[in-house]
Amino acid sequence: MIIETSQQNESFIDHADVCIIGAGPAGITLAQKLSRNDNIKISIIESGDLSFNSESQKLNLGECLEFGNYPHQNYSISHARIRQFGGTSNVWAGWSGPLEQDDFNERPWIEETGWPISYQDLEPFYKKSQSILNLSKFIYDKSIYDYYPKACSNDYLKDFKNVFWQFSEPPIKFNHKYFQFFKNKKNIKLFLQNTVTDLIKDKNQITEVVCIKNSVKFKFKSKIFVLACGAIENAAILLNFQKKNPGDKFNNFNVGKYFMEHPHCTIGYGFIKNNNNKFLSCYSKNKIKKLDNVKFLSGIVLSDKTQKENRITNCVSIFLPNNFLEIQSAVILRYNLALRAFNLNFISFFIQLLKDIKKIYLSAFEILKNFISKRKKFYIISRIEQVPNKNSRVYLSNTKNKYGNFLPILDWQMKKQDLKTLLINFNEIKLNLEKKNIADVYPFDFIKKIQNEKIDKTKDEWDKNLKKEVFGVGHHMGTTRMGEDKNISVVNSNLKVHEIDNLYCAGSSVFPTCGYINPTLTIVALSLRLAEHLESKI
Helix, strand or coil: CEECHHHCCCCCEEEEEEEEECCCHHHHHHHHHHCCCCCCCEEEEECCECCCCHHHHHHHCCEECCCCCCCCCCHHHHHCCCCECCHHHHCCCCCECCCCHHHHCCCCCCCCCCCCCCHHHHHHHHHHHHHHCCCCCCCCCHHHHHCCCCCCCCCCCCCEEEEEEEECCCCCCHHHHHHHHHHHCCCEEEEECCEEEEEEEECCEEEEEEEEECCEEEEEEEEEEEECCCHHHHHHHHHHHHHHCCCCCCCCCCCCECCECCEEEEEEEEEECCCCCHHHHHCCCEEEHHHCCEEEEEEEEECHHHHHHHCCCCEEEEEECCCHHHCHHHHHHHHHHHHCCCCCCHHHHHHHHHHCHHHHHHHHHHHHHHHHCCCCEEEEEEEECCCCCCCCEEEEEEEECCCCCEEEEEECCCCHHHHHHHHHHHHHHHHHHHHCCCEEEEECHHHHHHHHCCCCCCCCCCCHHHHCCCEECCCCECCCCECCCCCCCCECCCCEECCCCCEEECCHHHCCCCCCCCCHHHHHHHHHHHHHHHHHHC
């Protein structure tokens, strides 16, 4: 049921078995699964409203230091996360897929890798997650080609792994799919526009959460509390608790650290040779009738052997006929169209649009030329798995928002090893496509800069000029990472905060490593697994 404002007076205190903070994909999935047991009383606290609210969104304000400012200033922290029922599912494009088995394993050539759970532990929950995201069968390897049109083949790039995404049509928005369910479910209470300001702790347990709505404070008591607000907000809530309660023994210094994203980079472009246009159709979106009319898209990934030999991380590449990723105003516009609101200063957008006029004109000309030309042009877009980095972090400024919470600062950092991954990935793609006479391939400006960069061995970070060109799409991960070693983690394998007996974290903030795949399917699977664990505890 939806709790209206009139039902919350100044003396209001809520009581539940499980209190979930955050109503995005993680929180909604967890609540939906737990609510099947009518004896479990569930409260969900959401800072946003049912529809986008610019006043609620202002509570996301913060600062990005260097990375995270593309396509505009403070994009990653203030705009890439949505404070609304349904969370960022309100703007996502539906890209879905599981992590690879090796993503869960320790890799000696990459520091602090390995999950405390295995792929096999999560696989049954991956399969159950397919229907939640309106997807088809749990198939993500080359066996999908059995369902593809006969003209499509996986013979073009056999030295790479062919991997796939599934897309529901249209992309599922959790607010649309689950609003009526939550409204009618008697053992769920949904509290909108309630913003958490403090956690009250006694010994090793959280006894209540304090929220503010319309300048009035309310208390929420529960046996179990779950933070499901995304990697930045989960960290910010815990860091605010530490800062406001300096005498408390909860002083885990890993909170906020190991922040990860999926850097998207245009690494090259090419021209198809000898009428090999079928190559591009194999790596375009294909709607498969035999698989519930779900769309599939194929990408290529360097082999495990190549990754190990070169001491690099996972990296996926796709081939696109256009390069809108490099047009800042186009990226901003796509995001706002999905949101159905304009979450940006209009004057700033118009100024950026004027700056992009030449790029827009050239892109439109390229599309027309590609349509009539036999020598098709394509772009290579790569997304890397970021190396775990404890210096990449969320921490708090000394500035407070209107509710007294200290604002977060995002210091997203990447290592030289990440650059090496991109460079080797480009070289391998170029080598294979040209050796097989499929296409002529050329490096994009970003790769040229890496090739020409003077290596400063005293610094394990990227050059400032490179940082300006990296687009983080809002795949915020890490900050409350999972592990059994308290020295490098915040939660255990069951997602319980190490030092607190009844506080859990859900969502991508618990990822120890991030692979290359979009995180939503894994977020949902982990929430289903957590629900099963919590049911056994209540």
